[in-house]
Amino acid sequence: MSDDFTFGESWSSIYREFTGIRGKIAEADETVAFLESYVSNGSALELGIGDGRVAVPLSERGVKVDGIDNSDSMLKLLAERTNMVNAWKGDIANFSSEQRYGVIYCVYNTFRYLLTRESQIACLRSASAALADDGALVMEMNIPALDGFISRQKTSTLCLDSENTILSADIHDPLNQTLTTTVLWFSGTSVKSLPHRARYVYHQELDTMAECAGLELAERWADWARGEFNESSRRHVSVYRRAGQSRSSFKKPTSVA
Incomplete structure (x- = not known):
């Protein structure tokens, strides 16, 4: 996914400690609550599942979670944590699944480790094909912070x-x-x-790429607590649906016991 800078293999030994320092472990419950509200058929797929920071607590809520990652080291960490999550090694830019998922999600800037526009669009197309008819694709990414560069x-x-x-x-x-x-x-x-x-993407470009994959923006928030997205937001949580489906056709999300 990221050539000689393979993220998972370089970071696996310190990933949990690093995400803890950065506040991502503490945020996981909020992330899971958000995602659970979109699980229409009890199943979810994580793109770039890593060590299961999100997938494990989501599965503990009764959601059947599958995952893809290109890192053997990350998948090993996940297997050491749980046997409740089905994960396999693969490329999130090009995957296929007979399962149709109520929610597919890609969080914590993972999408940016696809280094070309073509591979990013391919990822969105693969995700669109794996969504249930009333499913949702949820993407979390930072707004690129490009101020302060001197000579790049x-x-x-x-x-x-x-x-x-x-x-x-x-x-x-x-x-x-x-x-x-x-x-x-x-x-x-x-x-x-x-x-x-990483290849950074502004939210407007992400919307255009999603359209190429037959998806359209349904919601956009500033964080997992559904804060308002505005000009001061430093990241976005964007929800996409299949294009052409009216919102009234979506099943109301139900909680999973």
Whole structure:
């Protein structure tokens, strides 16, 4: 999914600790509550399932969760956590499934690790084909923060506390809409260097790509708590449905015991 900067293999050993520091584990319950409200047929598919940060608590609510990831290391972490989630190694840009899912979701910027517009559209097409008729595709992504670059380079602080200093060094390629990033994590006497590369997408471009896949925007929020999306929002949670379906045709989401 991300060439020589394979995210999962580089990050798997520290992923849970890093997401904890960044507040993503604490946010998981809110994420799960949001996703559960769209599960029309009791099933969900996560694109880039990782260690199951979201999938595991969603499955504990009674949802049948499947997942795809391209990282053996991440899939191993998931298997160590639970046997309730069915996950397989694959490319989220090109997958097929006989199962039709009530909700398919791709969170925490995972979509950006597809490095071309073509692969991102292919992912949306694969997801559209795997949706139930009344299903929803849920995407979470940051709004690109491109201020502060000098000669296409920028260094920023992600975390600074009594135990950790985490810096991000970014190189911007505007022609390809990519950011090549090295996260430097200083903790005690240890230093970890964590590389990755991503193709950023503005929400307007995502809507256009979704249209290419036969999807249309149904809702957009600033966060999992359904805060208002506006010009000051730093990320978006976007819900897509199959194009041409009126909202009255969607089944009312039901809670899963």
